[in-house]
Every structure is written in structure tokens, then in C-alpha cells.
Amino acid sequence: MNSLTPDKTPVLVTGGAGFIGSHLVDFLLDKGHKVSILDDLSTGSHGNIAHCVDNPGCGFIEGTILDSDLVDKLISGAKLVFHLAAVVGVKNVVEFPRKGIEVNVGGTENVLRSAASYKCRVVLASSSEVYGHSRDIPFKEDGDRVLGPTNIQRWSYAASKALDEHLGLTYAAEGLPVSAVRYFNAYGPRIDESGYGSVIARFMSQAFKGEKLTLYGDGNQTRSFTYVSDTVEGTYLAGTHPDAVGEVFNIGSGDETSIRDLAHEICRIIGNDPAFDFKSFEDVYGPAFQDIYRRVPSIEKARNLMGFEPVLSLRDGLEKTIEWAREHYVSANNSPG
Numbered sequence: 355m356n357s358l359t360p361d362k363t364p365v366l367v368t369g370g371a372g373f374i375g376s377h378l379v380d381f382l383l384d385k386g387h388k389v390s391i392l393d394d395l396s397t398g399s400h401g402n403i404a405h406c407v408d409n410p411g412c413g414f415i416e417g418t419i420l421d422s423d424l425v426d427k428l429i430s431g432a433k434l435v436f437h438l439a440a441v442v443g444v445k446n447v448v449e450f451p452r453k454g455i456e457v458n459v460g461g462t463e464n465v466l467r468s469a470a471s472y473k474c475r476v477v478l479a480s481s482s483e484v485y486g487h488s489r490d491i492p493f494k495e496d497g498d499r500v501l502g503p504t505n506i507q508r509w510s511y512a513a514s515k516a517l518d519e520h521l522g523l524t525y526a527a528e529g530l531p532v533s534a535v536r537y538f539n540a541y542g543p544r545i546d547e548s549g550y551g552s553v554i555a556r557f558m559s560q561a562f563k564g565e566k567l568t569l570y571g572d573g574n575q576t577r578s579f580t581y582v583s584d585t586v587e588g589t590y591l592a593g594t595h596p597d598a599v600g601e602v603f604n605i606g607s608g609d610e611t612s613i614r615d616l617a618h619e620i621c622r623i624i625g626n627d628p629a630f631d632f633k634s635f636e637d638v639y640g641p642a643f644q645d646i647y648r649r650v651p652s653i654e655k656a657r658n659l660m661g662f663e664p665v666l667s668l669r670d671g672l673e674k675t676i677e678w679a680r681e682h683y684v685s686a687n688n689s690p691g
């Protein structure tokens with residue numbers, strides 16, 4: 355019922371030196387795939403893939419998805435592309451909105467155009483951001499999207515990912531096997547401490563330093579945090595299950611957690627007394643910012659069509675993540691709990 359892909363299928367992972375991409379690479383290598391990684395290391399790192407570049411089945415190419423010749427050459431040797439490279443996260447997009455649009459849309463155009471030439475299966479990494487302000491909880495893939503105005507740059511990320519999906523679906527309609535996955539707050543080992551605004555990374559970092567945890571807004575906003583191995587499983591299914599072709603899937607945990615509860619849980623696991631600082635979104639992202647209050651997926655479609663089932667609870671996932679972060683965060687001079 356799961357994979358139809360022979361294990362040796364050559365696969366390209368764009369953004370494979372990033373957080374989710376590097377876990378996907380590990381998963382693919384474990385299955386015996388031959389994996390090429392294309393990454394410009396703008397937010398990814400050598401460290402994320404250092405353990406696998408000596409694997410004869412794995413090749414790393416430093417370069418950009420905006421280089422259409424390079425993308426074409428790499429896709430010519432692949433049968434399956436997981437396209438994860440992107441300017442990621444609200445903070446980056448608010449700071450570099452044009453770059454975000456150019457990379458996220460232009461890079462995806464390059465990937466899809468070449469994939470069509472070589473009849474290569476594609477999975478596009480999209481985002482729960484595409485739902486915007488929708489109050490239709492839980493979000494369903496065919497639900498309406500509600501985005502704010504174009505003078506608020508955070509929406510350009512959602513718009514760029516939605517445009518990627520539209521473009522991918524036009525290729526799918528012409529017979530190219532394309533699917534898209536909308537990720538909901540992935541977390542786990544390798545989540546970037548200095549990164550693009552992952553709240554779990556930020557809370558762990560502050561807790562290890564013995565600082566108060568900074569909560570934006572009232573802290574009652576909710577998210578569906580998804581352990582990265584579940585994210586990777588859903589991504590792989592989208593690239594291999596026959597019923598996934600031409601479809602868009604929510605890939606999330608389905609559990610709704612408030613940011614305040616998340617902060618408490620991280621403090622509990624690290625062994626700190628909970629202490630919080632509250633900041634307004636305006637103070638963090640500037641006056642023209644709009645947050646999304648609740649973000650919860652329906653995962654029925656992914657479950658019914660391709661057998662996706664997230665397995666890790668937030669508690670277990672946080673324990674694993676914090677165990678990893680104790681060794682990797684806060685460069686030695688702070689005492690982890």
C-alpha cells in the first residue's frame with residue numbers, strides 16, 4: 355500500500371542541507387536510494403549532511419535552484435525530485451520579500467520545467483501558511499484561503515507557496531506526476547537555533563540560557579507541531595504513493611497546542627521554572643504585521659489516500675529534540691538545565 359518506488363531510484367532533494375531536507379536525505383539513503391542534494395547553504399548547512407556525504411549513494415552540489423542549467427542537469431539524472439529549497443519562514447520573508455518571491459516562485463518554475471522534460475516525479479514543499487487567516491478549523495486542503503493585503507509582506511510567503519501549488523497542478527493536469535505537501539510546524543533535531551523564527555528553537559535556546567521565554571502576543575495562539583520524522587514520512591508517501599499524484603496534502607500532527615502550553619512543556623522537560631516575557635507582534639515584526647491565531651490541519655486526506663499517520667506525541671518529540679539540543683545549542687558557555 356505504501357511505496358511503489360524501487361529503492362535504488364535516483365532522487366534529487368533541493369534544500370537537502372536544510373532542516374527537513376537533511377532528515378529526508380537520511381531517510382532516502384536508509385531506503386537505498388541514490389540521493390543528490392542541491393542547496394545553496396543560505397539557511398542550510400554542511401553540518402546537517404556531514405554524516406552522509408561520504409556515503410557513495412549521496413552527492414552534494416552547492417548551487418541555487420535559480421540556476422536553470424544546473425537544475426536541468428541534476429533532474430536529468432533523477433526519477434523523483436523532492437523540492438524543498440526555498441526562502442523559508444516569516445522572519446526571512448519579511449526581511450527579504452523580493453528574494454523570497456523570486457526564489458520560491460522562480461526556483462519552482464525551473465524544477466517543474468525540467469521535471470516535465472525528463473518525466474520526473476515531483477513533490478513540492480508547501481506550507482500551512484497558505485491558509486492564512488482562514489477560521490475554517492481544522493484546515494482542509496480544499497478549503498478557502500484567506501490572505502491579508504499585499505502591503506503586508508508576510509503574505510508574500512503564503513502567496514509564493516500557493517502559486518507553486520497552482521503551477522505544479524497545471525503540470526499535473528498535463529500528466530506530470532506532481533504532488534504538494536503543506537507542512538505544519540515541523541520540529542526535531544537540527545532545528546536551527548539562530549533560525550528563521552521556529553518558536554521551539556527559540557524557546558529551547560532561551561530556556562538553556564536560563565532566560566525568560568519570550569511569548570509573542572498573548573501566547574494563546576495555537577499550532578500543530580509535527581515531529582520531523584512524521585513530516586518526512588508524509589513527504590515520502592507523497593512522492594511514492596500512486597494515489598498521491600496530482601494532490602495536495604496537509605502534513606501535520608493534527609494536535610492543537612497553544613504557544614503558552616508549549617512554553618510550559620519545554621520548561622518542564624528542561625527543568626526550569628516557567629517564566630515568560632510578553633512582546634507584541636508589532637515590536638518583533640514591525641507595525642504592519644498580522645499573525646495567524648489558530649493553525650490546525652485536517653489530516654484525513656493524507657490518512658485516507660496514502661496511509662499517512664503521524665506517530666510521535668509532542669511530549670515524546672520535544673524530549674528527543676531537547677536531548678539533541680542539549681549537545682548542540684548554546685555553544686558550551688551556558689549550562690543546559
Ligand SMILES: NC(=O)c1ccc[n+]([C@@H]2O[C@H](COP(=O)([O-])OP(=O)(O)OC[C@H]3O[C@@H](n4cnc5c(N)ncnc54)[C@H](O)[C@@H]3O)[C@@H](O)[C@H]2O)c1
Nearest residue numbers: 369372373374394395396397398418419439440481539540
Ligand atoms: N519547517 C517547517 O515547519 C516548514 C513549514 C512549512 C513549510 N516548510 C517548507 O519546507 C521546506 C524546507 O524547510 P526547512 O524548515 O527545512 O527550512 P530550511 O531553511 O532548513 O531549508 C531550506 C533549504 O533550502 C536552501 N535554499 C534556500 N534557497 C535556496 C536556493 N536559491 N537554491 C538552493 N537551495 C536553497 C537552504 O539553504 C536550506 O538548506 C521549505 O520549502 C519550506 O518553505 C517548512
